[in-house]
Each structure stands twice: as structure tokens, then as C-alpha cells.
Amino acid sequence: MIEVVNLTKCFGDLQVLKGIDLTIEQGEKVVIIGPSGSGKSTLLRCLNCMEDPTSGQVLYHGVDLTDFKVDINEQRQKIGMVFQHFNLFNNKTVLENIMLAPVITQKKKMKKLRRQKDADAEIKTKAQIKADAKENALALLERIGLTDKADAYPSQLSGGQKQRVAIVRSLAMNPDVMLFDEPTSALDPEMVGEVLEVMKDLAKSGMTMVVVTHEMGFAREVGDRVIFMDEGKILEEGTPDEIFNHPKNPRLQEFLSKVL
Amino acid sequence: MSGFDRKIQRFLEVFINAGGYNKVLEGLQNTLLIAVLGLVIGIVVGTLIATVRVLPKYKRLPRILNGICSFYVGLFRGTPIVVQLLVFYYVLLPLMGLKMTSVAVSVVVFGLNSAAYISEIMRSGIQSVDPGQMEGGRAVGLSYGTTMMRIIIPQAVKNILPTLGNEFIALIKETSVVSFVGATDLYVAFNYIGSNSYEFMVPYLVMALIYIALVLIISMLVKAMERSLRKSDRSR
Numbered sequence: 001m002i003e004v005v006n007l008t009k010c011f012g013d014l015q016v017l018k019g020i021d022l023t024i025e026q027g028e029k030v031v032i033i034g035p036s037g038s039g040k041s042t043l044l045r046c047l048n049c050m051e052d053p054t055s056g057q058v059l060y061h062g063v064d065l066t067d068f069k070v071d072i073n074e075q076r077q078k079i080g081m082v083f084q085h086f087n088l089f090n091n092k093t094v095l096e097n098i099m100l101a102p103v104i105t106q107k108k109k110m111k112k113l114r115r116q117k118d119a120d121a122e123i124k125t126k127a128q129i130k131a132d133a134k135e136n137a138l139a140l141l142e143r144i145g146l147t148d149k150a151d152a153y154p155s156q157l158s159g160g161q162k163q164r165v166a167i168v169r170s171l172a173m174n175p176d177v178m179l180f181d182e183p184t185s186a187l188d189p190e191m192v193g194e195v196l197e198v199m200k201d202l203a204k205s206g207m208t209m210v211v212v213t214h215e216m217g218f219a220r221e222v223g224d225r226v227i228f229m230d231e232g233k234i235l236e237e238g239t240p241d242e243i244f245n246h247p248k249n250p251r252l253q254e255f256l257s258k259v260l
Numbered sequence: 261m262s263g264f265d266r267k268i269q270r271f272l273e274v275f276i277n278a279g280g281y282n283k284v285l286e287g288l289q290n291t292l293l294i295a296v297l298g299l300v301i302g303i304v305v306g307t308l309i310a311t312v313r314v315l316p317k318y319k320r321l322p323r324i325l326n327g328i329c330s331f332y333v334g335l336f337r338g339t340p341i342v343v344q345l346l347v348f349y350y351v352l353l354p355l356m357g358l359k360m361t362s363v364a365v366s367v368v369v370f371g372l373n374s375a376a377y378i379s380e381i382m383r384s385g386i387q388s389v390d391p392g393q394m395e396g397g398r399a400v401g402l403s404y405g406t407t408m409m410r411i412i413i414p415q416a417v418k419n420i421l422p423t424l425g426n427e428f429i430a431l432i433k434e435t436s437v438v439s440f441v442g443a444t445d446l447y448v449a450f451n452y453i454g455s456n457s458y459e460f461m462v463p464y465l466v467m468a469l470i471y472i473a474l475v476l477i478i479s480m481l482v483k484a485m486e487r488s489l490r491k492s493d494r495s496r
Contacts, residue, residue: 080399089393089410
């Protein structure tokens with residue numbers, strides 16, 4: 001589904017990623033661990049080109065996302081992303097946060113369809129698009145138990161609530177894959193559980209997930225494959241059992257002895 | 261005190277009987293028209309310029325646009341507004357063979373002038389919004405422009421509203437120079453009353469009071485807008 005070929009990324013003179021090769025299959029849950037500054041967040045951000053790779057390719061369903069001719073916005077609609085600092089739209093209510101992107105992209109799609117004059121295509125009015133998006137958003141809010149916060153602004157939510165809303169905001173676009181960039185690192189310890197719970201539910205539903213995290217428990221429980229990165233390279237990858245119980249790379253052994 | 265009474269008497273005579281109030285109404289209308297339309301043009305053009313100036317600069321087109329915009333801002337901030345009015349009215353219009361009323365010229369010049377200032381205000385407003393907001397928008401598949409319009413600029417406007425109010429107030433007061441190109445504003449109206457009654461003290465006093473009243477009303481409106489925009493903030 002996602003194929004990374006010889007990916008490098010430099011910030012000025014600093015080379016953060018030094019040739020990454022990685023394949024992510026449909027339905028797979030990949031957890032990326034590693035010390036700070038190892039390039040794991042950068043790798044994740046290259047998967048949807050939030051950072052433009054310096055060289056190499058990111059193939060998503062065979063489409064090279066690093067190609068400037070590719071409509072990156074259209075591709076990103078199918079790649080959900082959750083950030084460490086939530087990045088909810090501060091000027092929009094919770095409901096508007098979830099509805100905004102689906103409504104805008106649907107409207108654009110309808111405009112295109114109308115121009116093509118395809119008789120078979122189902123053309124929805126603006127009101128219908130909005131009503132559908134709202135129904136979907138409310139269903140998603142119900143799933144995370146925040147229906148009563150629909151009209152609240154992000155500033156009125158706790159960190160855990162914000163992150164849960166951020167997750168369903170991405171889900172509202174029906175993505176094929178979800179990228180998580182340290183989703184629990186900015187949360188109070190108390191609130192980590194509720195966010196991980198939502199992510200576990202998502203994993204059970206069969207979503208393809210790539211998660212950068214420091215939550216080793218989560219990596220062990222949910223991950224199909226764990227990737228250990230340091231200094232811009234993948235040093236070891238394998239099942240959670242292989243990585244956590246039988247680590248081979250000395251750097252990984254050292255890392256685990258510190259965090260476990 | 262009787263001297264002052266007589267002055268008021270004279271003023272009222274011209275103001276009411278000799279049609280002075282018509283002149284004042286016209287002046288007030290023009291002053292507001294130039295300031296309001298100037299502000300609207302300023303906000304639209306200024307926002308466009310600000311958006312160009314915060315564009316990522318690794319491609320050639322944004323860099324060229326950015327150059328043009330900074331030249332524009334430099335030009336309009338580097339010359340007095342009176343000079344801009346005169347150049348526009350007496351140099352550019354005849355050169356291009358265009359005919360415009362002096363009020364229309366004032367609207368355009370004040371709009372373009374305030375655009376230069378507002379673009380800088382808006383730029384700082386845009387840059388004060390957390391970059392994560394842009395990332396959040398791009399990550400759900402919205403384009404740069406859509407995210408800018410729907411997410412970043414509304415938050416930027418909220419941050420800079422007090423400064424924008426200031427700009428509007430400055431604009432209202434600066435319009436008092438449009439008589440240089442022959443437009444009738446508040447100053448021209450009261451000057452007319454003054455010269456017809458041979459008495460300038462009261463007309464200019466009333467003029468000052470009207471300006472103060474205008475500015476107070478605007479500050480109140482800005483405060484009210486700030487309050488309604490602040491509803492997404494923590495403090496309420």
C-alpha cells in the first residue's frame with residue numbers, strides 16, 4: 001500500500017533520514033520507536049509529504065507522492081494524520097472541525113461531476129452534502145463519546161478530548177491509512193489511556209496504521225510490526241515479540257533497557 | 261461671552277439658512293465613503309499581499325510575486341498620502357487619459373495606501389497563528405489556499421482586529437487631505453461655512469467634535485466585534 005524507496009531528508013546540512021526502505025501492507029499496524037532525534041517523526045511526515053523528501057520515492061497505491069505533478073491534496077484525503085499537538089482548527093467548533101474537509105472536498109467533487117455532465121453520477125446539493133457530513137460527524141462523535149461537546153471550541157476541551165476529536169476528524173475523510181505522530185506525548189498521563197483506547201478500537205476495525213510512539217505497551221499490544229530507528233536509519237524491524245523479547249541490535253538493546 | 265454667542269449665531273445662520281448643512285452632509289458622506297471603501301479595498305488587497313508574502317519561497321513564481329509586493333509596500337509607505345493623491349490625480353490620470361471624479365480617485369488612493377499598511381499588519385497576524393493550524397488543514401487534504409482562507413486568515417483577523425481598528429481611525433482622519441484634489445469632505449464643508457460667515461472658530465470646533473464622535477463610534481464597534489470574535493477563546 002505504501003512503499004518507501006531509498007528515502008532521504010535533509011534540513012540544511014543536517015541529514016535526518018539516511019536512505020529508508022519500507023513497505024506497509026493493507027491492514028498492517030506498524031509502530032515506529034526510537035530515541036528522540038532518530039528521524040521517526042520526519043519519516044512519518046514524509047509518508048504524506050508534510051515534509052518534502054530530499055530524495056527517494058514514496059509510493060502510495062503506486063502513485064509517487066514526491067512527484068510535483070501529483071495532486072497531493074487529493075492523495076492526502078486518503079491518508080489521515082494525527083499530530084502530537086492535535087492541530088484542531090481553533091476558530092471552528094468540534095462539529096465544524098470534523099465537517100469542514102468532507103464538505104469542501106465533496107463540494108469540489110460535485111462541481112467536477114456537474115461539469116462533466118455524467119448522467120449516471122449522483123449529484124448532491126450543498127444542503128445534502130452538509131446534512132450527510134453532519135450525520136457522519138455526529139456518528140463519529142458518538143463513537144468517542146463526545147456528542148455533548150459538538151458545539152464546544154477546541155480551547156474548551158481537555159488534551160485527551162482534543163486528540164480524540166483530531167482522530168475522528170481524520171476518520172471523517174474515510175482514509176485508507178492513518179498516521180499517528182506521537183499522539184499521546186503531549187497529554188497528561190491520565191488522558192493517555194482514553195486516546196490509546198480509541199486507537200485500539202481503530203486497529204480492531206482493520207485500519208492500516210503507522211504509529212510513532214513512546215508507548216511501548218501499545219506497540220507490543222497493537223503492532224503487527226515494530227520498527228526501531230536511530231540516526232536516520234532503520235536498525236531493526238520485526239514482530240513485537242522479536243523486538244521486545246529478543247532484540248539483536250546492541251543499540252536497540254540499550255534503548256529498551258532504558259525505556260522498559 | 262456675548263462675542264461667542266454671536267459667533268454661534270453666525271454659524272447657525274449659514275449652517276441652516278444658507279444651505280451649510282447640505283454641504284456638511286455631503287462632506288460627512290464623502291469622508292465616510294472614502295474611509296470605508298478605502299478600508300475595504302485595503303483589507304482585500306492587503307490580505308492578498310500578505311498571503312503572497314508568507315508563501316513558501318522555494319519556487320520562482322512566489323519569489324517574483326514577493327518582490328513585486330515588497331516594492332508596492334515600500335512605494336506606498338515611502339511617500340506621503342498627499343503626494344500619492346496629487347500624483348494619481350494630476351499625473352497618472354491624464355497620462356492614461358482617464359476621467360475619474362475626485363472622490364473616486366480618493367477612494368482608490370486611500371485603498372491602495374491602506375493596503376500597504378494593512379498587508380504588514382495582516383502578515384504579522386498570519387505569522388502569529390500556530391503553524392500547526394496549516395498542517396492540520398493540509399493533512400486532511402485541504403489546499404494551501406483553502407486552509408489560508410478558512411482557517412488561518414480568520415484567526416489572524418481576530419488577532420489583529422484592534423490594530424485594524426486603529427488603521428480605520430487613522431484612515432478617517434487622513435481623509436481630511438482629499439481637498440487637495442477637490443473632493444468635498446468634512447474639512448471642505450466647514451471651511452465653506454467659515455468663509456461664508458467670515459467666522460471660523462465655531463465651524464472648526466464643530467468639525468473637530470464630529471471627528472471625535474466618529475472615532476469614538478468606531479472604537480465602540482471594534483470592541484463589540486472583538487467580543488463576538490473572542491467566543492472561541494478560553495476567556496469568556
